[in-house]
Amino acid sequence: MGNTSSMLTQYDIEEVQQHCNNAFSQQEIVSLYERFCQLDRNGGGFVSGEEFLSVPEFAVNPLSQRLLTMLDGLNFKEFVAFLSAFSPRATVQQKIEFIFKVYDSDGNGKVTFNDMLDVLHDLTGQFISEQQREQVLTKVLEEAGYTKESLLVMSDFVKILGSSGLKMEVEVPVD
Structure with missing residues (x-):
């Protein structure tokens, strides 16, 4: 192979x-x-x-x-x-682990506020100001019981995604 x-x-x-x-x-x-x-x-x-x-x-x-x-x-x-x-056959846990790896760009097993801001910036570009991104992210973290200073590990990340009501349905066409 x-x-x-x-x-x-x-x-x-x-x-x-x-x-x-x-x-x-x-x-x-x-x-x-x-x-x-x-x-x-x-x-x-x-x-x-x-x-x-x-x-x-x-x-x-x-x-x-x-x-x-x-x-x-x-x-x-x-x-x-x-x-x-x-894959539609992947578990929610597998999908969350993948997303965590995207956010954890240095691979240290922790996601910081700045890591999340960087991804949010990549996703929104110039459509949202830096101040708006920080406000949105701060609110999401606070609703899940975290602060800007929190270092999130996988279990924290799962909790935040769960509290945001995120539904994970992404598929890759194979043909």
Whole structure:
């Protein structure tokens, strides 16, 4: 499975399926493999950030630069595991863990007020002032029982997302 020019065996498909907690069917994994091979232009078995940016929908995503740090250099199994958070079969917990990783840009297991402001800035651009972003974020944190000084770990993040009434339904088309 390391070389993208080879075909997936049934064993490979089942192994990837297990690795992504059955978020994708076997046929979806085959489709994802075909897409992975298209992205892996040099056939090295890994997809670079530059190759991901060749996908127009990805390049225009306001969070693309944050996502690139998570994506750069993934092999096929890691690529499918990354995409599994977007599957309709992924659990809410898996989706929240993915979102937490997007906010936790330095990977230290904690999300700060500034981390959240940075993501909010990426998402809103010039449409909202910095002061408005800070006010909104401060209010959301206060409603969940936190302050601007709080360092949020995963369980805190789950609590905040739950208190905001967020419904997580994001899907990735595989064809």
